[in-house]
Amino acid sequence: MFYREAGQYNTTYEQDLQAFPIKQDKIGIAIWLVLAYLFVPFFGIPGLEYGFAMNAIMIPVLIFTITTIGLNILVGFTGQISLGTGAFMGVGAYACYKLTSYFPDTNIIILILASGFVSAIVGALFGLPSLRIKGFYLVVATLAAQFFLEWCFIRVGWLYNYNPSGAIEVPQREVLGWIVTGASAEPMTRYLVVLSILVFLAIIAGNLTRGRIGRSWMMIRDMDIAAELIGVRPLTAKLSAFAVSSYFIGVSGALMVFMWLGAAEVESFDVNHSFLYLFMVILGGLGSITGSFMGAAFIWTFPIILKELGKSWFGINATVMENVSLVAIGVMIVVILIAEPHGMARLWQIVKQKLRIWPFPH
Amino acid sequence: MLKKLIVGVLGAALVTGASYETAKAEDTLYVPSLSYRTGPFAGAGVQIANGFADYFAMLNARDGGIGGAKIIMEECETAYNAQKGVECYEATKGKGALVYNPYSTGITLQLIPKAPVDEIPILSMGYGLSAAAKGETFPWTFTYPASYWSQMSSILKYIDANGGVKGKKIGFIYLDVGYGKEPIPLLEALGPKMGFEVAYFPVGVKEMQAQSAQWLNVRKERPDWMVMWGFGAMNASAIKEAAKIRYPMDKFIGNWWAAADVDLRPVGESGKGYIGANFSGIGTDFPAVQDMIKHVVDAGNSKADPADVGGVLYNRGMFNAVIVAEAIAAAQNATGKKSITGADMRVGLETFDLSAARLGELGLAGFTAPIKGDCADHEGAGSVFMQQWNGSSWDQISDPIAPMTDEVGPLLTDAAAQYVSDKPEWKTQSCN
Numbered sequence: 001m002f003y004r005e006a007g008q009y010n011t012t013y014e015q016d017l018q019a020f021p022i023k024q025d026k027i028g029i030a031i032w033l034v035l036a037y038l039f040v041p042f043f044g045i046p047g048l049e050y051g052f053a054m055n056a057i058m059i060p061v062l063i064f065t066i067t068t069i070g071l072n073i074l075v076g077f078t079g080q081i082s083l084g085t086g087a088f089m090g091v092g093a094y095a096c097y098k099l100t101s102y103f104p105d106t107n108i109i110i111l112i113l114a115s116g117f118v119s120a121i122v123g124a125l126f127g128l129p130s131l132r133i134k135g136f137y138l139v140v141a142t143l144a145a146q147f148f149l150e151w152c153f154i155r156v157g158w159l160y161n162y163n164p165s166g167a168i169e170v171p172q173r174e175v176l177g178w179i180v181t182g183a184s185a186e187p188m189t190r191y192l193v194v195l196s197i198l199v200f201l202a203i204i205a206g207n208l209t210r211g212r213i214g215r216s217w218m219m220i221r222d223m224d225i226a227a228e229l230i231g232v233r234p235l236t237a238k239l240s241a242f243a244v245s246s247y248f249i250g251v252s253g254a255l256m257v258f259m260w261l262g263a264a265e266v267e268s269f270d271v272n273h274s275f276l277y278l279f280m281v282i283l284g285g286l287g288s289i290t291g292s293f294m295g296a297a298f299i300w301t302f303p304i305i306l307k308e309l310g311k312s313w314f315g316i317n318a319t320v321m322e323n324v325s326l327v328a329i330g331v332m333i334v335v336i337l338i339a340e341p342h343g344m345a346r347l348w349q350i351v352k353q354k355l356r357i358w359p360f361p362h
Numbered sequence: 363m364l365k366k367l368i369v370g371v372l373g374a375a376l377v378t379g380a381s382y383e384t385a386k387a388e389d390t391l392y393v394p395s396l397s398y399r400t401g402p403f404a405g406a407g408v409q410i411a412n413g414f415a416d417y418f419a420m421l422n423a424r425d426g427g428i429g430g431a432k433i434i435m436e437e438c439e440t441a442y443n444a445q446k447g448v449e450c451y452e453a454t455k456g457k458g459a460l461v462y463n464p465y466s467t468g469i470t471l472q473l474i475p476k477a478p479v480d481e482i483p484i485l486s487m488g489y490g491l492s493a494a495a496k497g498e499t500f501p502w503t504f505t506y507p508a509s510y511w512s513q514m515s516s517i518l519k520y521i522d523a524n525g526g527v528k529g530k531k532i533g534f535i536y537l538d539v540g541y542g543k544e545p546i547p548l549l550e551a552l553g554p555k556m557g558f559e560v561a562y563f564p565v566g567v568k569e570m571q572a573q574s575a576q577w578l579n580v581r582k583e584r585p586d587w588m589v590m591w592g593f594g595a596m597n598a599s600a601i602k603e604a605a606k607i608r609y610p611m612d613k614f615i616g617n618w619w620a621a622a623d624v625d626l627r628p629v630g631e632s633g634k635g636y637i638g639a640n641f642s643g644i645g646t647d648f649p650a651v652q653d654m655i656k657h658v659v660d661a662g663n664s665k666a667d668p669a670d671v672g673g674v675l676y677n678r679g680m681f682n683a684v685i686v687a688e689a690i691a692a693a694q695n696a697t698g699k700k701s702i703t704g705a706d707m708r709v710g711l712e713t714f715d716l717s718a719a720r721l722g723e724l725g726l727a728g729f730t731a732p733i734k735g736d737c738a739d740h741e742g743a744g745s746v747f748m749q750q751w752n753g754s755s756w757d758q759i760s761d762p763i764a765p766m767t768d769e770v771g772p773l774l775t776d777a778a779a780q781y782v783s784d785k786p787e788w789k790t791q792s793c794n
Contacts, residue, residue, distance in 0.1 A: 049456050056449040101784060147568070154538055154566075161784075164547060164777050165491050166540025167471045172787050183475035184787070261444060263471040265540055268444050270567075304449065307439075318439040319399040 003355040019206055036195055041188045054187035055260070057304065061297045062194045063255045068280040068292035069205050070248025075278070076287035077209055078241035079221030080130050084142040085277040087149035088246045089253025090269030091119040094159045096254035097168040101161060108173040108180055109193060112254045119250020120243040122149075127242025131235060146271050153266040169263045181258045190259045197255065201248060206289050208244065217241050218287070279329065283336055285345025294344040302329065389431040389700045391690055393418065394438060394454035396464050401441035403594045405624045406675055410465060411437060412666035413679025416658045417650075421687060423657040428690050431700040444468040451476070460690065460707040461485050463682055467541050470503075477502035478789050482704035483711055485689075487682045488513075488618055488641065492544060493777035495741035497712070500778065501791040504711050506685055507641050507733045507744020510617070511773060512765030514545040514589075516746045517615055517639055518552060519763050521587050528557040533585030535576060535592070535600060538564035542591045548773060555769075561585050570596040577603040588614045597625035601633045611635030611751075618746065622674040626751045634753040638674075639746045642681035642730055644756050646672035649725030654680070674749075674756060681730060688714040689735065712737050731762035737793035743767070 003024050010016045020026050044053035067089060074080050095118035099111045126145040130138050153159060160168050172182030179185045180193055208214050216237040219227035228234055257264045276299065284295020303325035310321035340346050397411035398404055418435045427433050436457075438450035447469035451462070462477075462484045464470045470490035477484050478501065485504045486494065492509035494500040508516075521527045534549060536542030542564070549560045561583045563576045573596075580588065588609065590600055597620045604614055612635040616625070621638020629636075646655065651672055658664045659671055670676050693702045693710025702710070714735040721727055731745035745762035782788040 049452075051456060052452040056452040060445070060448075104784070151566075164493070164544060164780070165467070165471060166543055167468070169471065169475070169781075169785075171784050182785075182787075183479045261448060261472055262475055263468075264444065265468045265471070267468050267539070318437065322400045322439050322441060 002358070003352055005356075019203075019210070033199075037192075041191055051187060054191055057301060059187070059191055059194055059260050060256075061300050062191075062198050063252050063260060064277070064280060064296040064300055065293050066198055066201055066252035066255065067249055067277050068284060068296045069202060069289060070245045070252065071277050071281050072284070072287065072289070072292050073205065073209070073217070073248065074241055074245035075281050076285070076291075077214060077221060078217040078238065078245075080127070080238065080241065081135070081139050081278075082142040082245075083139055083271065083274045083278070084126060084145040084149070085249055086269045086271060086273035087146040087153075088119050088123055088249040089256060089273070090149060090153055090266070091122045091246075092116055092250025092253035093257040093264060093269070094153060094168060095119065095250065096258060097161075097170075098159065100171065100173065104171070104173075107175055108258065109175055109197070112197070112251060112258060115254045116247040116251035119253065120247040123246020123249070124239050124243040127239050127246075130238050130242065143271070146274055150266055150270065153269065167263050167265045168257065170258050170261075183262060185259075194255055194259050197251065201251065202289060205248065209289065213237075213240060221287075279333055282333060283343055285343030286341075288343070288345035290348060291343050291345030294348070298344065299329065391428060391431050391433045391460060391701065392454075392458045393433060393435050393686060394450070394457075394459045394462065395435055396440050396447060396450050396462065396466070396469060397437045398440050398442040398465065400439060401443065403442045406594065406619070406622060407442065407465065409622070409624065409666075409670055409673060409675035410679035410682070412664060412670070413676040413681075414463070414683045415679075416654050416664050416666060416671075416676075417680045417683035417687070419658045419663055420650075420654045423661070423663075424653055428687055429694040429700055431694075433687075433690075440464075440466065440469065442466050442468075444472060447472060455480055455482060458703070460702065460704055461686055461711070463487065463686070465489070467491075474500070474503050475785075480704070481708075483708040485682070485685065485711065487685065488678075489541070491777075491781070493774055493781050495739065495774050496778040497736065497738045497740040497791070498793055499782055499788075499790050500740060501789070502708060504740045504742075506711075506735075506740070506742040507730065508746060508765060509741055509770070509774065510541075510544045510591075511548045511770045512741060512744075512767075513617055513639055513746050514548050515552070515766040515770050516763040517589055517617070518556065518558075519766065520615070520748055520760060522556070530586040531559045531561060531583070533561045533563060533580055533583060533588040535563040535565060535580070535588060535590045537570070537592050537596055538566045541593065545591060548770065551773060552766075552769060565592070565596055565600070570594065571599045573599050573603050577607050577609075580604075580609065581607050586613065590614070590616045590620045592616065592620040596620075597622075598628045601626070601629045601636055605629070605632040612637060615639065615748070618678075621749065621756075623670070623756070624673075624675065626756075629751075631753045633751050636751045637759070638749050638751070638756070640674060640678075640749050640756075640758075641744055641746045642674070642678045643726070643728065644672065644674055644677060644749060644758065648727075648729055650684075650729075651677070651680070651725075653725065677729075684724065684726065685711075685714070685716070685733070688716055688720075692735070711735055712740075731764075737791070 005022045008023055020029055044050040071085050074082050092115045096112055096115035099115055129141040160166060170181050172184060173180055178189050180189055216232045219232050220234060220237045224234060280295035280299045283298055285291025306325045307318050307321045310316035336343060395411060395414055398407035415435055418433045421428060422433055438454055440446045440450050459482050462473055464473060467489050470486045473484050483502045487506060492511050494503035495505050495509045518527060553560055563579060565573055565576055592600055614636055616638045618639050621640060626633050655671060659668055689710035692714035693706040696709055697706050712735045716733045718732050721729055733742035733744045745764045747758055747762045748760040749756040750759045
């Protein structure tokens, strides 16, 4: 009833090709954007302290959404599994750090977006083996990328400007008079920058996956030999998937350090984080941009919610809850893989379908 | 199923929201503890967190807090993870946090630039950024009682006093991350000056428990002394490997994160003779520790296993709490208020005086070398002593060894200058 598209006629090809052809979806997206741009920056999350809501929930969720979209392009849309996500985020972060130390006066947002290109090049380079190997073997190759890059982050002193602490520390940078990075940057400014970059990148990702390139990725995923026979070049398709995916991941890595953590050691880019991002993709839904939002938000907020619930309802201490949330996420991944392999995105589609026919299910 | 899930999640969100309230009320002192009782370094984290918590619990039970104000100590679990550290910081700073003790170099580095903005000081006791010892550059960060560089200089002094360091070869085995690499500049500066040679044996995080390759090299290089900058699972593995190649244990010195009971217990008898640096006394003989046993552990209010009380890391957590408590008392004296702010706490951390007499009053005579808070010197001129493993517990084998301040000082100044070199907006302070 609420979700009926009856009566909405498309009269031109442009209307047929819209990202959100149904009126209800347009309204829904508009509501989300209004909430994200006009409500959250001023009020945070109702019931939570503003700084906590922004720094511990909203900003990381948005950043990880970019990571998840990036990884989803590779894993969900192209079917190439990667365990090097953490390290590719590191490439973006270190690239941005180097760029801003060479060009301190350049707009930091441009540098963050530019550092994604460094990550894209590195990603495409490590994507080369994918032309020859598949499945488990490719996983091992990307795992090698993870360890090699981690080794570089520790050993190549040039990357962290020979800092005795071995970490990269974010300098203060201003954009149009607003302090955007560094400890003095207001959470609201950082949130809005991250949000805008996410919206920009999500539109790009959405359109890429709907268009010719995205279709060639999906053809490679579904059956690479058939795709090759009808004229999709695996070289360009696979490498472009690696490059685009690494671009997104690199930008999110730069954002993570510059807009959120403020300083980072190699530990923030280790293989455990690579797994975490893969879980976000799997739980959210392989091959779905909407799912990337849901997966990132869920995996990040679930332990926080659980910790608070344990404390306020049952008086269980945080240590126990920490372990409980690890177990719960593990169980959930197994259950979702069995019961709903397409993740939360698929659940949302089922809900939409139910809403469409409600209240007369026949 | 789905409906229930959604209702559950929404309900959860509402309830969590409602439960947020500020802990700060009249005359309380809120001290957050960023602990790690889970994760890769939980073995050490549990002990430190227990010692830290139990000392405050003892003060509350015995003296009713500090200066009449009750201490509210809240733990937040970081799992030694820098991202969770941000979450914990944000969750606790709004409640009137007086000081942060992150117990992780990664989290410390994140918090250093935030401290002046939020006006909450950081006490990174025996870890973090060595350069933070320069109080004029880092007004809000403290590294009492000594930095890594000071510690290394004390270890070198100990070696020099036990057979001389000139002409010797020192093997340096370290965890190959920022923490482990930190003393290298000092070794390189002092090597030519004091006439010793250094052989480096890095151990990657992933090979912490598989060090046979490094120890093969040790066998080849035959260093006269071995010094270790390790943490967690790396320590026991290194000592086991050393025993395997029959490296003389009494020539093997671990730094203060590589010389705890949890590190040596798995090694047991074969680690006999292994030496460790430390700055906080060991054992339960101190009256303050006895008070903790009486008021907290025996009363059933401690999470600690009674067998761990008095251990190296338990006592270190307690020592951390002692410095915090002394600084709070100093801040209360300076401001005349019972309940203080983070900015007052900073003053307290710069003015407290943990003299030998005061240590005696606290029931900690001989526990550590006296430390004095200072505006310019955020290291407090503390000293380390050496302890030796006797197969089942530690014995103190040296008096406190003062660091070579004249050698370490210029390096610290350089490092501090480098830290601020690309941060033109950094706020420093001028002492005197």
